[in-house]
Amino acid sequence: MNITATQVNELRQMTGAGMMDCKKALVECNGDKQAAIDYLRKKGQKIAMKRADRDATEGCVISKATEDHKFAAVIMLNCETDFVGANADFVGTTKQLLDFAVENRIKDMEALNAATINGMTLEAIVTDLTAKTGEKVQVGKYFAIEAEYVTNYNHQGNRLSTIVGFNKAFNGIEEIAHEVALQIAAMDPVAIDENDVPQATKDNEYNVAIEKTKQEQIQKAIEVALKKAGINPAHVDSDDHINSNMAKGWITEEDAAKAREIKEQVAAEKAGSLNMTMIENIAKGRLAKFFKENCLLDQVSLIADPKTVREYIQAGDKEATVTAFNRVKLG
Numbered sequence: 001m002n003i004t005a006t007q008v009n010e011l012r013q014m015t016g017a018g019m020m021d022c023k024k025a026l027v028e029c030n031g032d033k034q035a036a037i038d039y040l041r042k043k044g045q046k047i048a049m050k051r052a053d054r055d056a057t058e059g060c061v062i063s064k065a066t067e068d069h070k071f072a073a074v075i076m077l078n079c080e081t082d083f084v085g086a087n088a089d090f091v092g093t094t095k096q097l098l099d100f101a102v103e104n105r106i107k108d109m110e111a112l113n114a115a116t117i118n119g120m121t122l123e124a125i126v127t128d129l130t131a132k133t134g135e136k137v138q139v140g141k142y143f144a145i146e147a148e149y150v151t152n153y154n155h156q157g158n159r160l161s162t163i164v165g166f167n168k169a170f171n172g173i174e175e176i177a178h179e180v181a182l183q184i185a186a187m188d189p190v191a192i193d194e195n196d197v198p199q200a201t202k203d204n205e206y207n208v209a210i211e212k213t214k215q216e217q218i219q220k221a222i223e224v225a226l227k228k229a230g231i232n233p234a235h236v237d238s239d240d241h242i243n244s245n246m247a248k249g250w251i252t253e254e255d256a257a258k259a260r261e262i263k264e265q266v267a268a269e270k271a272g273s274l275n276m277t278m279i280e281n282i283a284k285g286r287l288a289k290f291f292k293e294n295c296l297l298d299q300v301s302l303i304a305d306p307k308t309v310r311e312y313i314q315a316g317d318k319e320a321t322v323t324a325f326n327r328v329k330l331g
Helices: 005-015 019-028 033-050 088-103 109-114 122-133 173-187 199-228 239-248 253-271 276-294 309-314
Strands: 058-065 071-079 138-146 149-154 160-166 322-329
Touching (some): 058 088, 071 149, 071 322, 199 276
């Protein structure tokens, strides 16, 4: 059957598939356009199955808020290479999915997976895009926020986006909300405030701080003992360093043996006589520092240093605060 260039172009416009793929599909289906579309979709399914075990860490990240600033969403559509991720069709599909989600106020990934988007399921859209690109494609993340006021921020290059919600709107909220969205993008907070940090995370950070402080106290005692014995602690801080410095003639075998003995003996003695009250106080201070550096409202504001983000927001309205945020970044 003679397949015309017009037929091929029409199918290409409908599917986004390559010219040769469209021509082959029309030939295989005797010019039946709908059958050719199904053919290309099945081909996409086969490609998807073949590439299911591939890593898809590149792609496109975009966020958007409704005009009334009551709802915002962010989506990550993944592929295998940054070349495909920057492709206009790939970015366009990401925007179409996001536009649909925001317009219909889709609340989570489960609802997005269940939705019918322009007559197609999300799975079918992803399969079609897999056929067009020849790469594994998947929706990596989708988050949405509903609040009294929300805004979003898209970093140049479609690799990083944020959304943030506030408990109220007030005069000047547009500028303040924008700066907070930028703060989230730049400083990558893990929670809104200390109360928002999971207890498991708090416990882990505290335990890490305890162990780190113990090791520091032991190391200080070892260094004091080594210096007292006339040995430079920097020359014997590891077995590799000791062997290397002996080969260079910087320390003798006797000094090396003595250093190892001191390190073992002092470490054991100090570990058994640590001041746990002091260590716990230091650990609490380190946990407080963790909150200050990683909780959004406690971070130093990039726009209003030395004020915290909480103080920056409350300069606009004393009762205003952040209720939720999401930060999505490729990689």
